[in-house]
Amino acid sequence: MPKKLVLGNWKMHGGIQANGDRLKRLVAGFTTREAHCDVGVCVPHLYLAQAQEMLKATSVRWGVQDISTHEEGAYTGEVSARMASEFGVAYALAGHSERRTYHGETDEMVAAKVARCLDVGIVPVLCVGETLDERERGETRQVVERQLTAILKMRPTDDARRFVVAYEPVWAIGTGRSASAKQAQDVHAFLRQVLDSWSSSLSSVAILYGGSVKASNADELFAMPDIDGGLIGGASLDANEFLGIIEATQPHTVSQS
Ligand code: PEP
Numbered sequence: 001m002p003k004k005l006v007l008g009n010w011k012m013h014g015g016i017q018a019n020g021d022r023l024k025r026l027v028a029g030f031t032t033r034e035a036h037c038d039v040g041v042c043v044p045h046l047y048l049a050q051a052q053e054m055l056k057a058t059s060v061r062w063g064v065q066d067i068s069t070h071e072e073g074a075y076t077g078e079v080s081a082r083m084a085s086e087f088g089v090a091y092a093l094a095g096h097s098e099r100r101t102y103h104g105e106t107d108e109m110v111a112a113k114v115a116r117c118l119d120v121g122i123v124p125v126l127c128v129g130e131t132l133d134e135r136e137r138g139e140t141r142q143v144v145e146r147q148l149t150a151i152l153k154m155r156p157t158d159d160a161r162r163f164v165v166a167y168e169p170v171w172a173i174g175t176g177r178s179a180s181a182k183q184a185q186d187v188h189a190f191l192r193q194v195l196d197s198w199s200s201s202l203s204s205v206a207i208l209y210g211g212s213v214k215a216s217n218a219d220e221l222f223a224m225p226d227i228d229g230g231l232i233g234g235a236s237l238d239a240n241e242f243l244g245i246i247e248a249t250q251p252h253t254v255s256q257s
Helices: 016-030 045-055 081-085 097-102 107-120 132-136 140-152 181-198 215-222 239-247
Strands: 004-009 037-043 060-064 091-094 123-128 164-167 207-210 229-232
Touching: 004 207, 004 239, 016 037, 016 045, 016 060, 016 239, 037 045, 037 091, 045 060, 081 107, 091 107, 107 123, 107 140, 123 140, 132 140, 140 181, 164 181, 181 207, 181 215, 215 229, 215 239, 229 239
Parallel strands: 004 037, 004 229, 037 060, 060 091, 091 123, 123 164, 164 207, 207 229
Antiparallel strands: none
């Protein structure tokens, strides 16, 4: 069975001192757990050099929360995938719901970001998920399928194999209200089916769950057959809590009833 993957999304939090403390505690705590999963933290661009310096000799990887749709040019304020790759970035989030909502990112823009990452060898983490209204209207599958296939249509499947999907119901992000393990598993199984029907070479694509994951609910979520790990926002800012989530990726005995 492939290792699970746990990624932190620090959002726009942190500072040199706080990051340093958090990373030191994470690295010290992760040393004993590293066999069980892959771990990374997606930091604000300004702190990439700090993350690289502190993590380069460890098993913890680092990533960014967004990159430009463009390769290079007159795009004030943007950071390209190539620039991120110069700092050893392993992962880049693409299409996080906060980017889709506050920055008007469309499926086409997200697909371009995924493509830019693949071009330079960064693993894109494609975020998909429905709003509460969409869930209540019974449109969850339709929404996540549209968001996922917008990317698949743009890339040959050989390339697409190198990305990660994160199912993040918008109503669960930062609200303290996680999807239940069953709700998440249902959507993950559906996403797996969409990937499989697109190409058998996509069957190994990891599908992470994100949305109010904490050490206390991670066990149950990670026990689900189609949940390959987590994308963790708020809880990744607390090293102990994040380590507790990492710990939950160990083989365990939670019942799946
Ligand atoms: C996120 O930002 O991707 C996220 C899942 O946030 P939180 O864990 O805080 O809900």
